[in-house]
Amino acid sequence: MARIAVIGGGFVGLSSAYWLLRDGHQVTVFESTGVGHPQGGASFGNAGTFANYACIPVNNPSVFRDLPRYLLSSESPLRLRWSYLPQLAPWLARFLWSSTTARYTASATELSHLLARAHTGYADMVVQVGLEQFIQRRECLYLYSTKNAFAGSQATLDLRRRLGVQVSVLDGAQVQALEPSLSPIFERGVLFPGSWFLSDPAAFLNTLKDWSMTHGVQLQNTKVTKIFPRADGVTLHTAAGEASFxxxxxxxxxxxxxLAAQCGDRVPLDAERGYHLMFPDTHALISRPVGWAERGFYMTPMARGIRVAGTVELAGLQRNQHQGLLELLSFSxxxxxxxxxxxxxxxxxxxxTLPDGLPVMGYASASKRVVYAFGHQHIGLTLGGLSGALVADLVAGRTPALDHKAFAASRF
Ligand SMILES: Cc1cc2nc3c(=O)[nH]c(=O)nc-3n(C[C@H](O)[C@H](O)[C@H](O)COP(=O)(O)OP(=O)(O)OC[C@H]3O[C@@H](n4cnc5c(N)ncnc54)[C@H](O)[C@@H]3O)c2cc1C
Incomplete structure (x- = not known):
């Protein structure tokens, strides 16, 4: 048994704590804002989809065609805050470099390997912790409102199929029959068999947190400010003092x-900011997550109502909300x-998000006593369980079932 600290109490951190606990370790989770807190991480407010089909990273060749239009249109779900451009420039340059057909296909292939195993990260946890109550086993539906938009998605649909993702294409009438409350504006839909969704991501996390604490995990509600890997351990500085693991x-x-930089790795991590709105007591209107491709959002029927979540804003880690994007979400x-x-x-x-669309998972350059698992972009809920299992393997020094070479921080 070893003393292990986990920094972060989102899907990835809490899943790591779960798998580390199963290995018999003494686990402490450091969480600066509070598990499942709206001001905390992305895990609180996502669209709740277990999107095991989402192997297409945002860096893909269509950005060269679409980016100028996206950045200049008021109806675009992708925005760049121009004052943030100087800080973003290195990330953006790498993002564009990663968007060639060969590089994006390589990223999509790696993601598909992770996604194909994603369910294994949650299967045991769901049973042990009693999380099935939050899982709605109905597949996600992705919609296209014009023939052109659907035609433009063919390359990515073909790549998904080649990478083993099951897709089932519906025409407009079939979409309407499946979800009659939708406006009859959709030309095509794609169903992804095997996907599912959560009725309440924050409640899922809090139930996992409570179970973990009952089984011995300690939770420290404080921010880790410094990390010092040493030969015989790792010291953390927090707002509440110093602790060694x-x-x-x-x-x-x-x-x-x-924190990664303090462990020898300068990773070009940035944020793709996303938004959500709730429409209370409306969940009976649709029976599954429904995404609208051109508008870049999902509508998910959660326990308290439909959550409309999506859009991408490149503007760093400030908490200033973009009113125009919220209005666009609501309007769409x-x-x-x-x-x-x-x-x-x-x-x-x-x-x-890293510019190549892949997470960082593996040992720190400075010490194998520090293990990374961050950068899960649009699919961190989906990959949380699997990432936690990988963290436990790396901490134990076991050879993971999953080949994780492509996710090393040293690739940058
Ligand atoms: C609008 C939107 C929709 C999304 N929809 C989906 C979806 O449908 N399906 C899907 O799979 N993914 C989705 N995602 C992505 C997903 O939410 C993220 O990838 C995932 O939540 C990342 O989990 P995480 O644990 O790595 O990070 P986070 O959830 O961000 O958690 C990190 C935690 O670390 C804490 N922390 C940070 N710094 C410190 C520190 N120094 N010390 C201590 N604690 C610290 C934070 O408070 C936070 O709680 C969506 C995201 C958004 C924004």
């Missing part, structure tokens, strides 16, 4: 960059589902 897992999502959602009325609870979250 045998090993540390860094799972702080979009906030991991400075009501266009797709006319019965929606007034949204509440506008929320901003930070997807942790």
């Amino acid at each position: 045998d090993k540390v897992a860094l799972c702080a999502g979009a906030f991991s960059r400075d 959602a009501r266009r797709a589902l006319p019965a929606l009325t007034v949204p509440t609870e506008p929320w901003l979250g930070f997807r942790p």
Whole structure:
């Protein structure tokens, strides 16, 4: 048994704590804001989809065609805050470099390997912790409102199929029959068999947290400010003082960059900011997560109502919300589902994203006593369980079942 610290209490951190506990370790989770807290990580407010089909990274060749239009259109779900451009420039340059056909296909292939095993990271946890109550086993539906948009998605659909993702294409009438409350504006839909969704991501996390604490995990509600790997352990500085551990897992999502730098790795981690709105008591309108491709968002029927979540804003880690993007989300959602009325609870979250679309998972350059698991971009809920299992393997010094070479921090 070793003393292990996990930095971050989102899907990745809490899953790591779960798998480390199963290995018999004494685990302490450091969480600066509070597990499942709206001001915390991306894990609180995501669209709740277990998106095991989402192997297409944002860096893909269509950005060369679409980026200028996206950045200049007021209806675009992708925004860049121009004042942030100087800080973003190195990330953006690498992002574009990673968007050639060969590089994006390589990233998509690596992601598909992770996603094909993603369910194994949760299967045992769901049973042991009693998390099935939050899982809705109905597949996600992705929609296209024009023939052109669907035609433009063929290359990515073909790549998904080649990488083993099951897709089932529907015409407009079939979409309408499946989800009758939708506006009849959709030309095509794609169903992803085997995907599912959560009725309440924060409740899932809090139940996992409570179970973990009952089984011995300690939770420290404090921020880790410094990390010092040494030959015989790792010391953490926190707002509450100093603490030493045998090993540390860094799972702080979009906030991991400075701590990784202290462990010898300068990673170009940035945030793809995303938003959500809630439409209370509307969940009966749709039976599954429904995404609208051109508008870049999902509508998910959660326990308290439909959550409309998505968009991408490149503007760093400030907490200033983009009112225009929230209005676009609301407008687009009501266009797709006319019965929606007034949204509440506008929320901003930070997807942790590396420019090649792959997470960072593996040992730190400075010491094998520090293990990384961050940078899961749009699919951190989906990959949380699997990432936690990998963290436990690396902490134990076991050879993971998963080949994780492509995710090394040293690739930058
Ligand atoms: C709008 C939106 C929709 C999304 N939809 C989906 C979806 O449908 N499916 C999916 O799979 N993914 C989705 N995602 C992505 C997913 O939410 C993230 O990839 C995932 O939450 C990342 O989890 P994480 O544990 O790595 O990081 P986070 O959830 O960000 O957690 C990191 C935690 O670390 C804490 N922390 C940070 N710094 C420190 C520190 N120094 N000391 C202590 N604690 C610290 C933070 O408070 C935070 O709680 C979505 C994201 C957004 C924004």
